[in-house]
Amino acid sequence: MIVQPKTRGYICTTAHPVGCAVHVKEQIQYVEKGGLIAGGPKKVLVIGSSTGYGLSSRIVAAFGSNADTVGVFFEKPSEGKRTATAGWYNTYAFEQAARAKGLYAKSLNGDAFLDDMKARVCEVIAKDLGQVDMVVYSLASPRRTHPKTGETFKSTLKPIVGSYTNKSFDFDKSEVIEVSLEQAVSAEVEHTIAVMGGEDWQMWIDLLLEKKLLSPQAVTVAYSYIGPDITQPIYRQGTIGAAKDHLERTAHELDRRMGAIGGRAFVSVNKALVTQASSAIPFISLYIVLLMKVMKEKNIHEGCIEQVTRLFRDRLFNGRALSAVPVDEVGRIRVDDWEMRADVQREVGVMWNAVTTENANQFGGVDSYNKEFLRLFGFGLEGVDYNADVEVDLKMDQC
Ligand code: NAD
Secondary structure: OOOOOOEEOOEEOOOOHHHHHHHHHHHHHHHHHOOOOOOOOOEEEEEOOOOHHHHHHHHHHHHHHOOEEEEEEOOOOOEOOEOOOHHHHHHHHHHHHHHHOOOOEEEEEOOOOOHHHHHHHHHHHHHHHOOEEEEEEOOOOOEEEOOOOOOEEEOOOOEOOOOEEEEEEEOOOOEEEEEEEOOOOHHHHHHHHHHHOOHHHHHHHHHHHHOOOEEEEEEEEEEEOOOOHHHOOOOOOEHHHHHHHHHHHHHHHHHHHHHHHOOEEEEEEOOOOOOOOHHHOOOHHHHHHHHHHHHHHOOOOOOHHHHHHHHHHHHHOOOOOHHHOOOOOOOOEEOOOOOOOHHHHHHHHHHHHHOOHHHHOOOOHHHHHHHHHHHOOOOOOOOOOOOOOOOOOOOOOOO
16 A cells, blocks of 8 residues: 555644654664663553653663554554554554564553553553553543543633633644633533542553562552643643642652662653653644754754663763662753753744744744654655555564
C-alpha cells in the first residue's frame, strides 16, 4: 500500500511503517552515540511506551543501558486498508532492533488503567525477568475507566479560575486565532485528576511492591510539566495542572513507600515539545511553535530522545546514588531547565505578543512544527520512498 499523511486538526489518521522505523532508528543512533550509561537500569517497565516520552524512555533504557524492557501501550494494528497507529509501528521497529541486539523486549497492548492489564504485566515480569529495577510512567490519555468502580472519567483542558482567552494556532487553516475557554466546573477538575493524576501510577507501584516485583533500589519516574506564564491559566493553573499537582504529591507518597526497598520515586518535569498529546492542547501548540524557533536559534533545541537521555545520564544514573539525584525545592527533577531559561522565555514572550497569521510563518516555527508533527507518524523522514508500496500489516505476536 502507498501511505500518505491524512491530517485532521491535530490528528493524523495514517502512519507510515517504514518512516516510523526510521524515526525509531534515528533515536537509537542518537542514544548509542553517547555510549553506555554507567549504573543505568537493566530491567525496565515502561507504561505508555509506544510514542513520545515513553517510547524515548524505552529506547534510552535499551540502547543506552542494555536494559530488557516490558512496554505497555494502547495502539491499533492495521485493518484492511487502514494503517496501524504510529505507536504500533514504533513498537514493531523497537522490538526488532532490541532483539537484534540480544535484548529482551515484550510489549502488551491494552488499557493500562485496568486491573487485568496490571495482572498480565506482573505475570510477564515474574515469569521472564523476576523483578524490574525501573518503572517509567508515561501515560497521556483523554479518559480512564476506574478499575474498582467502573466509572469512566474524561479529562478536560480548562482554566480553573475564570474563563481564559488568548492566541492559539489553527493548523488546519494555518491561522493565529483567538480561543476562549470557559472556567471548569468542579466535576471537570476531579475527572481530570482521576485521569491524569497519580492514582493509577500509585496502583501500579503498590501492586509491584506487593508482589515483590521491584528489585532493591528500584526507581520509578513519572512525567510532569510546568511551563511559562503565558500558558499558566490553561496548563499549570488549569484542570491538567491540578492533575499534575496530584501526580507530584503522589511522587512524595510513593517515594516513602519505595523506601522500604531502598528505592526512590520521582517526578521529572520535562520540556514542552511536539507529541500526539501536546498538539491537542490549545495555546500550547502556538507556544511550542515559538519555543522551537528560539531554542533552535540558541542551539539548545531538544526532542523527547534528547530530554530523556539527559534525564538518565545527567540526573538519575551515571554513577550517581539515588539519594544524590538533583531536584528542585519541592523534590522534582528538572529537565525543563533550558526551556525555562530567562533569555529563552523573554524572547518567546516578545514573539508571542507580536505573532499574527501574517507573520507566523516568517517566525519560521510553523513549518518546523508541522514537519515535527508529521514525523510522529513516520512522514518526512530522510531516505524513505513515500511513493513505494509498503507492507502495513506488521504483526507483533505478544500483543
Ligand atoms: P504521547 O501521547 O506521545 O504518549 C502516550 C502514551 O500513553 C502512548 O504510548 C499511548 O499508547 C499510551 N496510552 C494512552 N492511554 C493508554 C491506556 N489507557 N493504556 C495504555 N497505554 C495508554 O504522550 P507524551 O506527550 O509523551 O506524554 C507522556 C507524559 O509526559 C504525560 O504525562 C505528559 O503530561 C508528560 N509531558 C509531556 C510533555 C509534552 O510537551 N508532550 C511535556 C512534559 C511532560
